[in-house]
Amino acid sequence: MEWPVDVALARPVTQLPTGPSWACEIKVDGHRTVLWRTEDGVRLQSRNGRDVTALWMDLSVAAISLPPNVILDGEAVMYLADTDGNARTSFAAAQSRALSSPRRARELAERHPATYVAFDILAHPAAGFPDFRPRPYVERRQVLLDVLADVGPPIVPVWSTTDLEEALLWFETLEGTGVEGIVAKPLRSAYKAGRVWAKVRHADTVDATVVGFTGTARHPKALAVRLVALSQRLTTALSSVVAPRLVPLAGRAFTKAGESYTPAGGDAVVEVMAGTTRHAVVTVTRLRST
Known part of the structure; x- marks a missing residue:
């Protein structure tokens, strides 16, 4: 199998x-x-094919215990304690790691291992x-469990069930732990690139390509996304992670509502809340990983 592999994705459903x-x-x-x-080490690939091994070295070290030439698909997750002392996933922590330098990533890994x-197993x-x-998925799932049985944390299999009632119970009760929702996969389906699975999320989002911004490239205030509309004002945290991905272009551009913005190139894609794209109101939730 050639590097990088094109990953399977999930389409939103209600x-x-x-x-x-x-x-x-x-x-x-x-x-x-x-x-x-x-054969002689571990490599980690992002969703869009970047080599991110240096950013997740703690996972690379743990993965040495896997059999050579095994390829897994999954999520690099950060678990932090909430105000009650309970562990929950933190996308902000994962984003901070993913956007840091290799040196900074090592420092973060020492404080909060991933x-x-x-x-899936490919x-x-x-x-x-x-x-x-x-x-088919059902075969891949069993082999995945067999392989990880001899490895253990921090490399673990995702929870999976064929019981719809159990899945709905997870959906209703696990949101407080950072579980976003449920992904459904046909038992007899092969692993294919593209949106071959289905997902239900608590706060569903859609991807939107960034085509411009207001403010400055160093401190963007709002984003113009290919809908086309300006987003609501960005938080300071969002502004700081989006800024390095903005490539200002010459001239001015305008939304359908007539608002001006600086056009931008580059490959920035953000998630926006589904249902917030009407009446020129777009709520950006995060920068999509690359």
Whole structure:
């Protein structure tokens, strides 16, 4: 299998599919990461194909215990204690790690080690599958559990069930731990690039390409996204993580409502709250990982 691999994604739906042919997994709030256990080490790939090994070295060290040439798909997750002392996922912490320098990432890892929540296995040559993607989910899930049984934390399998009532219980009760929602996968489906799964989220979002901004490139105040409308004012934290990805272009541009902004190039994609794109109101929730 050639680096980088194109990942499978989930399309938003309003309710989970029913019937016995689906598996449901919890959706944890982290950074999508493909883990490659090579012959002599470990490489980590972002959703969009970047090499992010240096940013998640604690996971790289832990993954050495995997069999050579195994490839996993999952989320790099940060668990922090809330005000009651309970552990919950923190996307802000994961984002901070993912956008830091390798040196800073090592410092952050010492304070808050990451967890890798694996939800698929794409290759396992020792078991006879140099490319496991064409096999059905139900087979891949069992092999994933077998492989991780000999590894243990911080590399763990995602919770999965074929019981719809159990999945709905997770959806209703686990939001406080940082679980975003539920992803449904057909039991007989192969692993394919693109939106082949279905997801239900507590606060659903859609991806929007950034085409400009107001304010300055160092301190953007609002984003123009390809809807086209200006977002609501960014928080300081969002502004700081978006700014490095903005490439100002010459001239001025205007939204459908007539608001002016500085056009921008680059590859910035943000998540915006679904249902907030009417009447020129767009709420940005995060910078999409790359």
